[in-house]
Amino acid sequence: xxxxxxxxxxxxxxxxxxxxxxxxxxxxxxxxxxxxxxxxxxxxxxxxxxxxxxxxxxxxxxxxxxxxxxxxxxxxxxxxxxxxxxxxxxxxxxxxxxxxxxxxxxxxxxxxxxxxxxxxxxxxxxxxxxxxxxxxxxxxxxxxxxxxxxxxxxxxxxxxxxxxxxxxxxxxxxxxxxxxxxxxxxxxxxxxxxxxxxxxxxxxxxxxxxxxxxxxxxxxxxxxxxxx
DNA sequence: GCGACAG
DNA sequence: ATCTTGTCGC
Numbered sequence: 001x002x003x004x005x006x007x008x009x010x011x012x013x014x015x016x017x018x019x020x021x022x023x024x025x026x027x028x029x030x031x032x033x034x035x036x037x038x039x040x041x042x043x044x045x046x047x048x049x050x051x052x053x054x055x056x057x058x059x060x061x062x063x064x065x066x067x068x069x070x071x072x073x074x075x076x077x078x079x080x081x082x083x084x085x086x087x088x089x090x091x092x093x094x095x096x097x098x099x100x101x102x103x104x105x106x107x108x109x110x111x112x113x114x115x116x117x118x119x120x121x122x123x124x125x126x127x128x129x130x131x132x133x134x135x136x137x138x139x140x141x142x143x144x145x146x147x148x149x150x151x152x153x154x155x156x157x158x159x160x161x162x163x164x165x166x167x168x169x170x171x172x173x174x175x176x177x178x179x180x181x182x183x184x185x186x187x188x189x190x191x192x193x194x195x196x197x198x199x200x201x202x203x204x205x206x207x208x209x210x211x212x213x214x215x216x217x218x219x220x221x222x223x224x225x226x227x228x
Numbered sequence: 229g230c231g232a233c234a235g
Numbered sequence: 236a237t238c239t240t241g242t243c244g245c
Contacts, residue, residue, distance in 0.1 A: 045235075047236050052235095058236090086236080088233040095235080117234045127234070148234045186234085 001109045003100050004135045009083065009093075016090045020126040026134045029120065033139045033193030037111035040067045040205065042214025043102070043132065044116050045095040046222040052086035060098040061222035063214060064108045067204065070213045076105035077225040088148070091117060092128040096135075103136060112193070112201065113140040114214045119190030121165055121173035123149055133191020140190035141198040142173075143212060147186065157181050160203060174199055178206040185210065 007023070010016035041064045050056035058080055064073040080098030084090065118127035119142040133140030150167035152175045159180050165173035165188070173188030176199050187199050205212035211219075 045236080047235085049237070052236090056236090086235070088235090091234050122234080142234085144234055146234070 001103060001106045001136070003103050004137070006097060006100060006135075013087060013090065016084065016093050017124065020124050020131075023131065023134050024124070024126045027120075027126075027130055028192045029189060031139075031192045033197050034111045034201075035197055037067050037139075037201065039064050039073055039108060039110045040112045040114060040201070040214050041065075041103075041106070041108075041110035042114050042212065042216075042218035043099060044215055044218035044222050045099060046219070046226050047082070048226055050082070054082050054085050056082040057226070058082055058095060058098055059222040059225040060095060060102040061218040061225065062099075062102045062106055063217040063221055064106065064110050065205075065214055065217065067111075067201070070205070070207070072217065074106060074108045075221055076102045077221055078102040078105060079225060089123050092131040096128075096131060099132065100135060110138065113138050113190070114202075114205070114212055115140060115142045115190065116144070116215055116219075118142040118144050118148055118173070118186065119188040121149055121167070121186060121188035125172070127188070127190070129188065129190025139192040141193050141202070142186075142188045142190050143202060143215060144186035144188070145211070155184050162199060171195070176202060178203060178210050178212075182210050
């Protein structure tokens with residue numbers, strides 16, 4: 001599939017933040033988004049080592065599933081190098097180049113992208129899912145495993161229970177329980193999707209495990225690609 | 229100034 | 236993310 005060319009690459013933290021600020025106005029946070037996506041792509045990245053600096057070997061995977069059956073429609077992997085040090089808030093710059101390469105290897109154009117990490121639930125309201133959404137033009141959401149920004153009440157214990165994730169007085173996402181008595185995930189919108197739809201789709205993608213099947217598939221594929 | 233801090 | 240032993244449970 002087509003993906004917009006990467007903007008000039010930042011060498012410093014300030015440049016990276018400037019890029020986020022420049023791209024943020026391109027976000028579409030009002031469109032209804034895909035109510036019934038037929039295909040959903042999961043994105044994930046695995047690392048080889050080398051700590052949090054630049055240069056670590058990594059593998060990025062994009063796995064397209066049929067949303068109704070959760071069967072794999074297509075897979076794409078790319079190996080590369082960490083393009084930026086790990087800095088909370090600038091996480092996207094670390095793996096974006098390789099992730100984009102994996103997306104370009106896709107023949108299918110998915111109806112929705114599910115990223116590991118966050119969308120607008122981000123200090124500058126421009127997390128990885130926003131970045132990927134703007135670069136591809138596709139609806140995108142983020143599913144994070146641990147808290148990053150904002151405050152939230154503990155959601156109820158049952159699958160489907162949720163509580164709003166708020167930051168500076170605005171709702172930036174939702175803490176969603178995907179399985180009974182299992183630690184919830186953090187869902188936030190990235191691009192061209194509503195929060196209600198995002199949460200409903202995440203639940204549909206996670207019938208048996210805490211994380212959506214899209215993420216689990218991409219995680220496994222990227223990990224396997226790293227050892228070869 | 230200090231602690232926290234997606235993956 | 237990754238590094239890792241043991242442990243609980245289907």
